[in-house]
Amino acid sequence: MPEPLRPATVAVTAGRPPHEPDQPLNEPITMASTYVAGGDREYGRYTNPSWTAFEDALGALEGGRCLSYASGMAAVTTLLDLVATGDKVVVPRHTYQGTLVQLADLEMRGRLTTELVDITDTAAVAAACHDAALVWFESPTNPALEVADVPAVIEAAHAAGARVVVDNTFLTPLLQKPLDLGADIVLHSATKYLAGHSDLQLGAVVTRDDELYGVLKNRRDVQGNHPGPFEAWLALRGLRTLALRVERASTNAAELAVRLSSHPLAVEVRYPGMGGMVSLVLPSADHADLLVRSTSLWVHATSLGGVESTFERRRRWKSEPTTIPEGLVRLSVGIEDVEDLWADLLSALDGLPRS
Numbered sequence: 449m450p451e452p453l454r455p456a457t458v459a460v461t462a463g464r465p466p467h468e469p470d471q472p473l474n475e476p477i478t479m480a481s482t483y484v485a486g487g488d489r490e491y492g493r494y495t496n497p498s499w500t501a502f503e504d505a506l507g508a509l510e511g512g513r514c515l516s517y518a519s520g521m522a523a524v525t526t527l528l529d530l531v532a533t534g535d536k537v538v539v540p541r542h543t544y545q546g547t548l549v550q551l552a553d554l555e556m557r558g559r560l561t562t563e564l565v566d567i568t569d570t571a572a573v574a575a576a577c578h579d580a581a582l583v584w585f586e587s588p589t590n591p592a593l594e595v596a597d598v599p600a601v602i603e604a605a606h607a608a609g610a611r612v613v614v615d616n617t618f619l620t621p622l623l624q625k626p627l628d629l630g631a632d633i634v635l636h637s638a639t640k641y642l643a644g645h646s647d648l649q650l651g652a653v654v655t656r657d658d659e660l661y662g663v664l665k666n667r668r669d670v671q672g673n674h675p676g677p678f679e680a681w682l683a684l685r686g687l688r689t690l691a692l693r694v695e696r697a698s699t700n701a702a703e704l705a706v707r708l709s710s711h712p713l714a715v716e717v718r719y720p721g722m723g724g725m726v727s728l729v730l731p732s733a734d735h736a737d738l739l740v741r742s743t744s745l746w747v748h749a750t751s752l753g754g755v756e757s758t759f760e761r762r763r764r765w766k767s768e769p770t771t772i773p774e775g776l777v778r779l780s781v782g783i784e785d786v787e788d789l790w791a792d793l794l795s796a797l798d799g800l801p802r803s
């Protein structure tokens with residue numbers, strides 16, 4: 449038996465046409481709303497070779513079967529729809545705010561109940577699981593960058609009979625493989641690191657459960673929340689360089705976290721030890737608002753995971769939990785030269801009032 453290919457190789461090789469004469473090396477974009485009858489494809493809502501190529505590649509990286517969606521939130525919607533009416537969802541209080549907003553809306557309408565937990569308190573999470581149908585979490589959390597004991601949380605959820613979804617957007621399968629750690633479903637906002645160039649929206653779900661895959665596929669067929677072929681094609685093109693981008697962003701982020709920690713205005717610097725996300729807590733909202741307006745290289749923008757460095761004060765969003773500090777700036781560190789990133793940040797920080 450040959451050794452299994454390593455992830456950086458899989459990111460380059462998976463989801464390609466067969467190595468046969470005249471085949472293109474890359475799956476072309478198939479713009480089609482319908483197909484000539486008599487085959488397996490039939491209609492543009494059911495299947496598209498550009499989605500399939502992306503799904504094959506991400507499925508190979510996460511170690512399961514993948515379905516892609518129009519956005520990360522479309523994938524969130526389809527997974528929350530699996531929860532039976534009245535059932536309970538356990539979720540960290542610092543989950544992605546879009547997911548929290550959607551959960552709050554479902555709870556308000558009587559669809560389900562939620563229990564917010566501190567994901568770093570494994571015993572409290574385990575206690576909350578006892579009557580839960582679904583445990584949904586990110587690790588590290590967005591934007592608090594708290595880290596869960598992932599295998600312990602999954603074990604506690606399964607012991608209580610709950611299904612586990614891990615949103616793996618921040619770490620990507622190159623740094624964390626939740627299915628290997630026991631999770632039932634992995635979710636991605638492929639908008640972020642997987643596509644990696646801040647130019648599209650795409651979501652994905654990966655599972656090893658064939659029955660669940662079938663249920664989700666049938667629902668996508670009728671709900672129409674699939675991606676556009678061009679987005680899927682672009683995302684796969686981005687995925688080819690995932691290993692290089694994640695490696696460089698992580699090295700840059702680790703270095704910036706160290707340098708930021710010794711700046712006199714840094715109240716706190718949070719870095720989970722891997723990945724490209726850093727949260728810098730400044731003394732006040734005013735300091736943070738001024739910082740994001742004072743750089744030339746760093747772009748003030750929401751979202752994350754692009755080749756370019758971006759940052760924002762998270763509490764500018766009304767839906768952000770109030771337990772996130774007012775002065776917290778979330779940095780999505782890109783792949784530029786770290787010295788240029790530091791020089792730009794340092795000169796902006798040095799221009800801020802000292803208290």
Ligand SMILES: *Cc1c(COP(=O)(O)O)cnc(C)c1O
Pocket residue numbers: 519520521522544546586590615617618636637638639640649650651
């Ligand atoms: C952005 C994001 C989402 C939502 O994805 P979209 O592609 O913006 O719809 C979900 N989870 C996390 C962790 C995210 O960062």
